[in-house]
Amino acid sequence: xxxxxxxxxxxxxxxxxxxxxxxxxxxxxxxxxxxxxxxxxxxxxxxxxxxxxxxxxxxxxxxxxxxxxxxxxxxxxxxxxxxxxxxxxxxxxxxxxxxxxxxxxxxxxxxxxxxxxxxxxxxxxxxxxxxxxxxxxxxxxxxxxxxxxxxxxxxxxxxxxxxxxxxxxxxxxxxxxxxxxxxxxxxxxxxxxxxxxxxxxxxxxxxxxxxxxxxxxxxxxxxxxxxxxxxxxxxxxxxxxxxxxxxxxxxxxxxxxxxxxxxxxxxxxxxxxxxxxxxxxxxxxxxxxxxxxxxxxxxxxxxxxxxxxxxxxxxxxxxxxxxxxxxxxxxxxxxxxxxxxxxxxxxxxxxxxxxxxxxxxxxxxxxxxxxxxxxxxxxxxxxxxxxxxxxxxxxxxxxxxxxxxxxxxxxxxxxxx
Amino acid sequence: xxxxxxxxxxxxxxxxxxxxxxxxxxxxxxxxxxxxxxxxxxxxxxxxxxxxxxxxxxxxxxxxxxxxxxxxxxxxxxxxxxxxxxxxxxxxxxxxxxxxxxxxxxxxxxxxxxxxxxxxxxxxxxxxxxxxxxxxxxxxxxxxxxxxxxxxxxxxxxxxxxxxxxxxxxxxxxxxxxxxxxxxxxxxxxxxx
Numbered sequence: 374x375x376x377x378x379x380x381x382x383x384x385x386x387x388x389x390x391x392x393x394x395x396x397x398x399x400x401x402x403x404x405x406x407x408x409x410x411x412x413x414x415x416x417x418x419x420x421x422x423x424x425x426x427x428x429x430x431x432x433x434x435x436x437x438x439x440x441x442x443x444x445x446x447x448x449x450x451x452x453x454x455x456x457x458x459x460x461x462x463x464x465x466x467x468x469x470x471x472x473x474x475x476x477x478x479x480x481x482x483x484x485x486x487x488x489x490x491x492x493x494x495x496x497x498x499x500x501x502x503x504x505x506x507x508x509x510x511x512x513x514x515x516x517x518x519x520x521x522x523x524x525x526x527x528x529x530x531x532x533x534x535x536x537x538x539x540x541x542x543x544x545x546x547x548x549x550x551x552x553x554x555x556x557x558x559x560x561x562x563x564x565x566x567x568x569x570x571x572x573x574x575x576x577x578x579x580x581x582x583x584x585x586x587x588x589x590x591x592x593x594x595x596x597x598x599x600x601x602x603x604x605x606x607x608x609x610x611x612x613x614x615x616x617x618x619x620x621x622x623x624x625x626x627x628x629x630x631x632x633x634x635x636x637x638x639x640x641x642x643x644x645x646x647x648x649x650x651x652x653x654x655x656x657x658x659x660x661x662x663x664x665x666x667x668x669x670x671x672x673x674x675x676x677x678x679x680x681x682x683x684x685x686x687x688x689x690x691x692x693x694x695x696x697x698x699x700x701x702x703x704x705x706x707x708x709x710x711x712x713x714x715x716x717x718x719x720x721x722x723x724x725x726x727x728x729x730x731x732x733x734x735x736x737x738x739x740x741x742x743x744x745x746x747x748x749x750x751x752x753x754x755x756x757x758x759x760x761x762x763x764x765x766x767x768x769x770x771x772x773x774x775x776x777x778x779x780x781x782x783x784x785x786x787x788x789x790x
Numbered sequence: 791x792x793x794x795x796x797x798x799x800x801x802x803x804x805x806x807x808x809x810x811x812x813x814x815x816x817x818x819x820x821x822x823x824x825x826x827x828x829x830x831x832x833x834x835x836x837x838x839x840x841x842x843x844x845x846x847x848x849x850x851x852x853x854x855x856x857x858x859x860x861x862x863x864x865x866x867x868x869x870x871x872x873x874x875x876x877x878x879x880x881x882x883x884x885x886x887x888x889x890x891x892x893x894x895x896x897x898x899x900x901x902x903x904x905x906x907x908x909x910x911x912x913x914x915x916x917x918x919x920x921x922x923x924x925x926x927x928x929x930x931x932x933x934x935x936x937x938x939x940x941x942x943x944x945x946x947x948x949x950x951x952x953x954x955x956x957x958x959x960x961x962x963x964x965x966x967x968x969x970x971x972x973x974x975x976x977x978x979x980x981x982x983x
Contacts, residue, residue, distance in 0.1 A: 561957075562954070562955075562957045564921060564922055564925065565921075565922065580954075580957070583910065583950070583952045584952070585925070585952075585953070605929070606925060606926070606929045606952075606953050608922055608925060608926070622926060624926070624929045624930075624933070627933060628929075628930055628933060629926040629929055629930065649930070650923070650926045650927060650930050652922060652923055652925075652926040653922050653923065666923055668883075672883065673883070673919075673923055694883065694919065696919065696920040696922070696923040697920045697922065697923070710920050717918075717919075717920065739920045739921075740920060740921070740922075783921070784921060
């Protein structure tokens with residue numbers, strides 16, 4: 374099972390009487406301010422580990438500023454007393470306990486300092502080995518309670534690694550790079566995996582012998598099946614939101630063009646008919662548009678079209694080599710890899726072609742893929758020498774490597790929630 | 791009844807044989823695209839064997855024989871008796887065949903038409919682009935070579951193509967001389983005995 378085993382929440386939010394008082398809230402769209410939060414070490418075994426995981430998630434989100442525990446005067450075994458916190462700058466305080474009762478039970482309480490009250494209390498339980506997903510689940514709830522938006526701390530990133538003479542293999546890790554593990558998929562070469570919208574399967578393009586084939590891997594049984602094995606080179610792109618169709622490119626009819634595969638009927642619909650290269654389709658979250666790469670103007674550039682293959686329009690006008698588009702699941706941005714000063718960098722642009730921004734500057738940075746909330750981008754970078762997998766916020770801040778040092782890793786793809 | 795079924799089977803096979811291979815593409819206009827591709831390849835690079843008006847048919851055979859002898863003299867030959875045609879190289883982000891390599895392709899074409907062999911054309915790229923685009927670019931390079939060979943008379947059944955994109959470099963340095971070596975069309979010839 375790749376989806377972390379169920380973390381059950383058996384006490385919902387405590388009910389509070391309707392109130393006219395202002396809720397503790399931070400608007401993550403318009404506010405550049407980070408919310409200062411005190412994450413206290415939890416009581417019980419592994420309490421420190423849990424609080425460290427929650428703290429890291431909230432800090433990486435860019436929305437919170439976890440405070441230095443050195444300044445805390447309240448002990449973890451004391452009851453919450455707003456008097457201990459007023460004047461410290463903390464606006465929220467998290468406390469809780471970890472118990473080992475055959476399984477792992479985590480209780481988390483979140484307090485609003487200014488309003489002096491409990492705003493969330495939840496219990497989580499899971500098997501003993503699932504400390505990390507359990508902690509990520511708590512961090513998700515804290516984030517959602519204060520921002521009003523769903524977090525991505527329990528999502529995963531799939532990527533390809535090069536294993537020397539053995540060829541390439543598929544890996545999956547948590548969003549923070551931890552719990553990295555190899556799936557039982559190896560090939561002479563592998564391109565980017567693409568998740569189904571329900572995250573139960575991934576499809577990927579693999580070369581074995583003289584052939585490139587699109588395969589599907591079902592996480593429930595960890596079994597690989599060919600999805601499309603036809604003449605020419607076919608390369609998997611994104612799924613449409615309903616999961617019934619897959620955008621892809623194929624050279625089955627000569628030069629590479631964009632197609633949409635109806636998976637139930639195994640029917641391919643051709644979307645482009647150019648003499649040159651049309652490749653790397655990515656689907657908008659409403660399923661109505663496809664962005665892709667075409668060299669029809671003499672160099673690879675990003676274009677958009679509607680999902681029927683009409684209304685083609687060029688999106689990128691700067692730079693002579695723009696490839697690997699990825700449409701944000703929120704819909705507001707398209708990320709791509711563009712050549713700048715002899716190297717590839719990650720750019721974002723609005724779907725109407727305006728608002729171009731370069732987000733990276735060091736080494737070659739390629740193959741962007743958005744998190745499901747559109748607030749992060751995972752990508753490949755060779756800034757440390759070997760290609761490795763990185764994560765950053767979609768404004769370019771907080772860039773950090775998440776694949777193991779020393780492992781050559783690339784072509785990452787962020788899972789849906 | 792049995793005979794009727796056999797007849798049906800024959801009809802089915804015949805019908806299948808007559809139907810153009812349309813595994814994909816519900817719109818059926820793909821064939822036009824392919825024909826166009828070959829047409830374009832021909833426009834730029836029609837190579838006509840130097841046969842003058844007065845040459846008789848026996849002379850043509852002789853000239854073809856001469857050409858093969860010439861090929862045997864100009865290329866090293868493997869232990870299997872296959873000439874080593876070497877790689878042909880492409881400009882950055884380009885899949886058009888440069889003039890220098892047309893002679894190699896013409897030689898390859900002459901040899902293939904006179905020998906019972908299957909050619910695998912591999913398209914390769916340097917690693918400066920992105921992986922997926924390079925896989926498509928390698929595919930397009932192999933297709934350019936295939937189109938050239940088809941236009942010069944090699945039967946379609948004798949040519950297979952594969953792209954390895956940037957995945958199989960012959961040289962791993964970050965230098966122009968190295969990138970040049972990686973942007974290549976590579977030939978693997980299998981003699982059919």
